[in-house]
Amino acid sequence: MTTRVIIIRHGQSTYNSQQLIQGRCDESVLTEKGAADAEKVGAGLRNLHVDAVYSSPLQRAKQTAQVILPYLPGSPTLQTAENLMEIDLPLWEKLSKSVVQEKFSEEYRCWKERPHEFYMSVPTPEGRRDHFPVLALYKQAQHFWQEMLPRHQGGTILIVAHNGINRCLITSALGIAPARYHSILQSNCCVNVLNFAGGLDELVQLESLNQTAHLGQPLPTLRPGSQGLRLLLVRHGETEWNRVSRFQGGIDVPLNNNGRQQAQKVATFLQDVPLDFAVTSPMLRPKETAEMILQHHLTIQLELQAQLREIDHGLWEGKLESEIQQEYGDLLHQWKVSPATVQMPDGENLQQVWDRATTAWNALVKEKAASVGELKTGLIVAHDAINKVILCHVLGLSPESFWSIKQGNGGVSVIDYPQGLEKPPVLQAMNITTHLSGSVLDQT
Numbered sequence: 001m002t003t004r005v006i007i008i009r010h011g012q013s014t015y016n017s018q019q020l021i022q023g024r025c026d027e028s029v030l031t032e033k034g035a036a037d038a039e040k041v042g043a044g045l046r047n048l049h050v051d052a053v054y055s056s057p058l059q060r061a062k063q064t065a066q067v068i069l070p071y072l073p074g075s076p077t078l079q080t081a082e083n084l085m086e087i088d089l090p091l092w093e094k095l096s097k098s099v100v101q102e103k104f105s106e107e108y109r110c111w112k113e114r115p116h117e118f119y120m121s122v123p124t125p126e127g128r129r130d131h132f133p134v135l136a137l138y139k140q141a142q143h144f145w146q147e148m149l150p151r152h153q154g155g156t157i158l159i160v161a162h163n164g165i166n167r168c169l170i171t172s173a174l175g176i177a178p179a180r181y182h183s184i185l186q187s188n189c190c191v192n193v194l195n196f197a198g199g200l201d202e203l204v205q206l207e208s209l210n211q212t213a214h215l216g217q218p219l220p221t222l223r224p225g226s227q228g229l230r231l232l233l234v235r236h237g238e239t240e241w242n243r244v245s246r247f248q249g250g251i252d253v254p255l256n257n258n259g260r261q262q263a264q265k266v267a268t269f270l271q272d273v274p275l276d277f278a279v280t281s282p283m284l285r286p287k288e289t290a291e292m293i294l295q296h297h298l299t300i301q302l303e304l305q306a307q308l309r310e311i312d313h314g315l316w317e318g319k320l321e322s323e324i325q326q327e328y329g330d331l332l333h334q335w336k337v338s339p340a341t342v343q344m345p346d347g348e349n350l351q352q353v354w355d356r357a358t359t360a361w362n363a364l365v366k367e368k369a370a371s372v373g374e375l376k377t378g379l380i381v382a383h384d385a386i387n388k389v390i391l392c393h394v395l396g397l398s399p400e401s402f403w404s405i406k407q408g409n410g411g412v413s414v415i416d417y418p419q420g421l422e423k424p425p426v427l428q429a430m431n432i433t434t435h436l437s438g439s440v441l442d443q444t
Helices: 032-044 059-071 097-103 105-113 133-151 163-174 178-183 240-244 257-269 284-296 321-337 350-368 384-394 399-404
Strands: 003-009 052-055 078-080 120-124 127-131 156-161 191-196 204-211 228-235 277-280 302-304 375-382 412-421 426-432
Touching: 003 059, 003 163, 032 059, 052 059, 059 078, 059 156, 097 105, 133 163, 133 178, 156 163, 163 178, 163 191, 163 204, 178 426, 204 399, 228 284, 228 350, 228 384, 257 284, 277 284, 284 302, 284 375, 350 375, 350 384, 350 399, 350 412, 375 384, 384 399, 384 412, 384 426
Parallel strands: 003 156, 052 078, 052 156, 228 375, 277 302, 277 375
Antiparallel strands: 003 191, 120 127, 191 204, 204 426, 228 412, 412 426
């Protein structure tokens, strides 16, 4: 039984609009825009049956949840949870970010570059103690999952909370280290979806991250003066073999009619996004998808990258999953539960795919990274396995986490490299599919 968890960040607050650090301060409330965006979230979830709704007790999150609730079938009861409180930054609360950067320059640098080592020396009745905000929040998120998941096995849960705790809920569920706290983004009123096979010790899949299209923002907005490299990673549209669950791998199967429609919808979705370059796997299905996208970007010449071709499934290719089950049942089960340990018969193993895909990706980043003060945006179209490997790589995960990432046909992910390969990338959004079905859930 899969437990679906939908995680929302609260709408814009008064402190957000003033660029003030909030932490656990409860003075900040929703702005008019924040309330309006919460209405849009509710409208986007209006056909979704939800078994339970949890919110942080802080006003800005609770208000957002209260706006969303009437849209949900049956209007479930709102429950507040202390373990959904925002990160505790007692020495910085109510200060502007610019003041913190100036007054606490060393600490702020540690916060941005080594969040797992960042601490504050805070006063207590017994003296002073070292408080590690990110590590404490990460443990808090784990405690929330341990308490909540057993209550709702097989259900659909909605959580409304904050930037920091949402990051830790997602990273702790996937086993991403606290050092990567800043590697994912959470926009106000964004939607994230996690699927749990059981508890934290079983498979957890990130279905989507930081969706904002329901707010009228196809992609997460860039801050003024943003620089570096933005990469739009797209999975090709559907093929007939995708539809019937036939393993294709290195066999060059073209898009089917639905796949071409999906590619056209991706093209419309990205038509107003300025592109500086485009790269694709040379195989038919991603190449056709990329060519349709570039119909709106006629000055861009499509580059082919052989290392982005799909995984070679060897003797499994051309077979239905049911046929593979009959002939290679044990190995297919192993592929589903421990993919990094499988050598495809006469094909590749996941480490080989990982090595060539990440080598190609890093070389691309190094080559395309813009000069200081500039921003470049590139399109990369590839395959299910290749995209999963790249996204695991971006998040600091290993091949063992391959199944923790979902990639729908025509799904769009956004990865930013503000400083090239010098600093870790930021996964701004993942597996956006709203342009395909209108739903915040992946219907592909």
